[in-house]
Amino acid sequence: MPQSSGLVVQGLTKTYANGVQALQGVDLAVPSGLYGLLGPNGAGKSTLMRTLATLQTPDRGKIRLDGVDVLADPDYLRLRLGYLPQQLGAYPGVNARDLLERFAWLKGRVNRRERRAEVELLLEKVNLTAAAARPVATYSGGMLRRFGIAMALIGSPRLLIVDEPTAGLDPSERNRFHRVLADVASEAVVLLSTHIVEDVENLCRRLAILADGRIVAEGTPGALADKLAGRLWSRIIPRGEAVPEAVHLSAAPDGTLAVVEADAPPGEGYAPHRPRLEDAYHAVLAAAGVTEVAG
Numbered sequence: 001m002p003q004s005s006g007l008v009v010q011g012l013t014k015t016y017a018n019g020v021q022a023l024q025g026v027d028l029a030v031p032s033g034l035y036g037l038l039g040p041n042g043a044g045k046s047t048l049m050r051t052l053a054t055l056q057t058p059d060r061g062k063i064r065l066d067g068v069d070v071l072a073d074p075d076y077l078r079l080r081l082g083y084l085p086q087q088l089g090a091y092p093g094v095n096a097r098d099l100l101e102r103f104a105w106l107k108g109r110v111n112r113r114e115r116r117a118e119v120e121l122l123l124e125k126v127n128l129t130a131a132a133a134r135p136v137a138t139y140s141g142g143m144l145r146r147f148g149i150a151m152a153l154i155g156s157p158r159l160l161i162v163d164e165p166t167a168g169l170d171p172s173e174r175n176r177f178h179r180v181l182a183d184v185a186s187e188a189v190v191l192l193s194t195h196i197v198e199d200v201e202n203l204c205r206r207l208a209i210l211a212d213g214r215i216v217a218e219g220t221p222g223a224l225a226d227k228l229a230g231r232l233w234s235r236i237i238p239r240g241e242a243v244p245e246a247v248h249l250s251a252a253p254d255g256t257l258a259v260v261e262a263d264a265p266p267g268e269g270y271a272p273h274r275p276r277l278e279d280a281y282h283a284v285l286a287a288a289g290v291t292e293v294a295g
C-alpha cells in the first residue's frame with residue numbers, strides 16, 4: 001500500500017466563536033482498519049469527527065484521504081465517507097428498507113435494480129433483513145445503531161466515522177455491532193470515537209488519546225499499556241480508609257480498588273498490577289494535567 005494511503009491529519013486547529021479552542025494542532029495518521037479515538041468529555045473528539053466529515057471547517061491544518069487534500073476537494077471525501085453520528089434523526093413511519101433505498105437514491109444510486117441489491121446486502125450485513133419491513137421508529141437501540149451503520153455504508157465508503165456508538169446497548173447488541181464494524185474495517189479506514197476504553201482495547205489496532213484539543217498519546221493498545229509495565233501496584237482500600245493518590249480508583253465489592261504508579265510497592269498489601277489500556281489512558285491524562293470530568 002502506498003505511504004499516503006489512509007487518513008492523514010496535520011496541524012488541525014479550531015477555535016469556536018465563544019473562544020473555546022476545541023482543536024489545538026491535531027496530527028494523526030490513520031491507516032486502514034479500526035482506529036480508536038479516546039478522550040474525556042470536551043476533549044474535542046466530536047469537533048474532530050465533524051471536521052473530518054466536512055460538516056465544519058477548521059481554522060488551519062490539512063486533511064488528506066489517500067493522498068488527496070480533502071479541504072481543497074471536499075467532494076472527494078464526501079463521495080467516500082460514511083458517518084454515523086451520536087444521534088440518528090427520527091424517521092416516523094418509514095420502514096428500514098424504504099429508508100435505505102431513499103438514501104441510496106440520494107447518494108446517486110439511480111439504477112433501481114442495483115440500488116435494491118445493495119440495500120438487501122446492507123440489511124443482511126447488519127442483520128436486519130428480518131426486520132426490514134418494520135418502521136425504524138419501532139427499533140430497539142441496538143437495531144437503530146445497526147441501521148445507522150447500514151445507512152453509513154451506502155456506497156461502500158473508504159472512510160467510516162463512528163461517533164460514540166455503543167451507549168445504551170446491551171452486551172449482545174454491542175458484540176453484534178462490533179462484529180459489523182470489524183467486518184467493515186477489513187476494507188476501509190474506520191475511525192471509532194468512544195468513551196469505552198475496553199472497546200478500543202479489544203477492537204482497535206491503534207488509537208489516539210485526545211485531551212484539551214491535543215493528541216497526548218498514540219500507538220497500539222499493547223504498546224501504550226506496556227509503557228507502565230512493572231510500575232503499577234494495586235490494592236483494595238477498605239471502606240472508611242483514606243484512598244491514596246492513584247492512577248485510577250474504581251469501586252470494588254469490598255471497597256475501592258486503587259491502582260498506583262510507583263517504582264516499588266507503595267505500601268503494605270499492594271500487589272503487582274498488569275497494566276491495561278485503561279491504566280495507560282488515565283496515566284496519560286494525568287501526565288497531561290487533565291482530570292476526567294464525571295459524565
Ligand SMILES: Nc1ncnc2c1ncn2[C@@H]1O[C@H](COP(=O)(O)OP(=O)(O)OP(=O)(O)O)[C@@H](O)[C@H]1O
Nearest residue numbers: 016018020022039040041042043044045046047048
Ligand atoms: N458549536 C460549538 N460552539 C462553541 N463551543 C463548542 C461547540 N461545539 C463544541 N464546543 C466546545 O468545544 C470543546 C470540545 O467539544 P467536543 O464536543 O468536540 O468534545 P468531545 O470530546 O466530543 O466531548 P464529549 O465526549 O462530551 O462529546 C468543548 O469545550 C465544547 O464545549
